[in-house]
Amino acid sequence: MAIGKEIRTQIKSVQNTQKITSAMEMVAASKMRKAQERMSATRPYADNIKRVISHLAHSHPEYKHPFMEIREVKRVGLIVISTDRGLCGGLNTNLFKAATLAMKDWMSSEFEIDVCVIGQKGVGFFKRHGGKIVSQKTHIGDTPKIEDLLGSIKVMIDAFSNGEIDQLHLLHNEFVNTMTQTPTRHHLLPLQVDESEGENLGYHWDYIYEPDAKDVLDETLMRYVESLVYQGVVENIACEQSARMVAMKAATDNAGDLISDLELVYNKARQAAITQELSEIVSGAAAV
Amino acid sequence: MSMTMHVNIVSAEEEIFSGTVEQVHAPAVMGEVGIYPRHTQMLTRLKPGEVRIIREGGEEEFYFISGGILEVQPHIVTVLADTALRAKDVDEEAAQEAKRRAEQSLQEGGNSDEFDVAAAESQLAEAIAMLRTVEHLRKKLKGGRS
Numbered sequence: 001m002a003i004g005k006e007i008r009t010q011i012k013s014v015q016n017t018q019k020i021t022s023a024m025e026m027v028a029a030s031k032m033r034k035a036q037e038r039m040s041a042t043r044p045y046a047d048n049i050k051r052v053i054s055h056l057a058h059s060h061p062e063y064k065h066p067f068m069e070i071r072e073v074k075r076v077g078l079i080v081i082s083t084d085r086g087l088c089g090g091l092n093t094n095l096f097k098a099a100t101l102a103m104k105d106w107m108s109s110e111f112e113i114d115v116c117v118i119g120q121k122g123v124g125f126f127k128r129h130g131g132k133i134v135s136q137k138t139h140i141g142d143t144p145k146i147e148d149l150l151g152s153i154k155v156m157i158d159a160f161s162n163g164e165i166d167q168l169h170l171l172h173n174e175f176v177n178t179m180t181q182t183p184t185r186h187h188l189l190p191l192q193v194d195e196s197e198g199e200n201l202g203y204h205w206d207y208i209y210e211p212d213a214k215d216v217l218d219e220t221l222m223r224y225v226e227s228l229v230y231q232g233v234v235e236n237i238a239c240e241q242s243a244r245m246v247a248m249k250a251a252t253d254n255a256g257d258l259i260s261d262l263e264l265v266y267n268k269a270r271q272a273a274i275t276q277e278l279s280e281i282v283s284g285a286a287a288v
Numbered sequence: 289m290s291m292t293m294h295v296n297i298v299s300a301e302e303e304i305f306s307g308t309v310e311q312v313h314a315p316a317v318m319g320e321v322g323i324y325p326r327h328t329q330m331l332t333r334l335k336p337g338e339v340r341i342i343r344e345g346g347e348e349e350f351y352f353i354s355g356g357i358l359e360v361q362p363h364i365v366t367v368l369a370d371t372a373l374r375a376k377d378v379d380e381e382a383a384q385e386a387k388r389r390a391e392q393s394l395q396e397g398g399n400s401d402e403f404d405v406a407a408a409e410s411q412l413a414e415a416i417a418m419l420r421t422v423e424h425l426r427k428k429l430k431g432g433r434s
Contacts, residue, residue, distance in 0.1 A: 044303040048296050048366045052331075052359045059329070093415045100408045113403065116386075123393055129411070131403035133394060135386035146300045146371055151382025158383065207359075210318045210332035219333055220357050223368060227300050250426065257429055 004269040011262045018255035024087070025248035031142060032178070032241035038143070039175065039231075039238045046231050049224050053191065056220070059206045063213040066161055067221045068191050075112045077134075077156050077165040078102070079188075081172035081232050082122030083240040084139055089247035091173060091181060091239060092121045098183035099171055103131070114165055116156050118149065118233060134159065142237060146230045153229050157222060160189050168225075172232035173239040179246060181239040186232075188225055291325040292344055297351055297367040304351055304369065305341070312365050313340040314358050323360055330360040339367055 080099055082092050103113055117123050117136045126133050135155035140148055159165045168189035173181045209216045295312055297305040312323040315337030321330075336354045343349060353369040 038301075041302040042300060044296065044306070045298040045300045045368065048298050049368055052357075052366060052368070055329075055359070055361065056331075090416065090419045093412060093419065096408070097412045097416065100405060100412060103403055104405045104409075107403070107405065115403075117390075125408070126403070127393060127396075129404045129408040133390045135383070136390045136393060137386055138389075147382075150379055151384075151386035154379055154383040155386050205329060207329045207331040210316055210330070216331050216333055216357070220331065220368075223300075223357060223370075230300050254426065254429075 003273045004266045007262055007266040007269065011259055011266065014255050014258050014262065018252055018259065021248045021251040021255060025245055025252055028241045028245035028248060032238060032245055035142065035234070035238035035241050036175075039234050042227075042231050042234050046227050049220070049227055052220065053224055056207075056217070063217065065214075065217045065221060067189055070190050071163075071166045073111055073166045075114060075165045076106050077114045077116065077159060077168040077189075079116045079118065079153075079156060079168070079170045079229060079232075080122045080126075081170070081229075081236045082117065082119035082125070083236065084120040084141075085240075086121065087247060088240050088244040089250075091243040092125070094181075095171065095173055095183045096122075096125050098185065102169070102171070102185060114156075114159060116152050118152060119236075140233065144230070144233050144237070146226065149230060149233060150226065153226055157189075157225060170229060170232055172236045175235050175238045175242070178242045181243055186228065188228060191221065191224075293323075293325040293363045293365060295341060295365045295367070297339060297353075297369060299353075299356075299369040299371045301371050305349070307343065309341045309343050310346070311342040312367075314367065315339070316358060321358070323365055326362050327360050327365075328362070330358070332358050334358050334367070334369075339369075 078099070080095070082095060086092070106113055113132065114134045115126055115131050117126055117133055118138075118140065120138045123133070123136055123138060135152040137149060137152040156165070156168055160168050167187070170186045170188050171183065174184040176182055207213075207216075292308045292310055293312075295305065295307060295309045296303075310325075314321055314323070315335045316332045317335055318332070320337075321332070334353060334356045337352070339351045339353055341349050341351075351369075353367065354371070356367060356369040359366040359368070
């Protein structure tokens, strides 16, 4: 008896999909926890280096670093941090929308734009729609090392110190909570230090620099930018996992709905077939 | 009671140590430095080596760092440690690699340098509309069911 064979096959296939999505949901949930831990582990470095930088802004260095100089803008650098893999809801779409808006804005003021892309999805997006990608980094995995990112960051920092670009921005998803991630743009270079932030000691002082001011400041500011980008990447991974978890949960629920709908149809068809068979038998018996 | 200061040792990937200590010894590029509380402000680069701290009560602790930056304020000392050995040529190589990859993918794609705002916007609008529709359908389904 082959009642509703097509429906049964379809139910089976939806069930298989549901198994996959629920597995992905659980994987994403456990990865999200780890990613969140990593996110909070990177915070102390960023906080500390920020404090050092704000001290620097309050001191009176004999040497003015080029990273602190505000120049007339002709060319803008943008670092976009996207994910490597899809199936994470509207995460990348929202990010690219923010990127497009910013770029549209810059293009209307006739700035040229250099893009540095981190993550496979971003590479795909800029490949489809053009845009001058000057450096890229993909396949950073779930546990990125800062060394993995240095190359692509260095390209942008070098471009800034050589005067090829006059501003550097960072665009990534900010982790608000598990349900919400918002694309945010940070102004990396030239450094904007809030003068009111941090304690103002009220008298003139300066650091002792070893070996000399230029060397130390160069390195400190480089590390500062690197740490911000690294933090962005780590945060984006936490966003990716939580967005994926939510998307996969929705997919699993939808598959469940679909299955119950299909089962209803299948049972109706089965009943109809049984009823028909019965009435055939009964009417057959009556005829005899 | 002896004087103390606060020390933070952090790397980009994690916090290594944070607490109150009496002394810090760190391998600065110009030679090892020993820091006591109320040291004048100082900013210096560190060589790979050991950071030695003496905690309140005289207990000694060692941390290996592979370079970094040391910032000294009278009552707070910050060690920004690198997680890996950093060499100029290695960084340069990585930068070249990142550039090369970008060029390669541009060639494969055969696209222009000009960002096509209109195309991007229309595609994004489509994607967002799709997401919204899915959301809508879900709500409707949920509403219909309950």
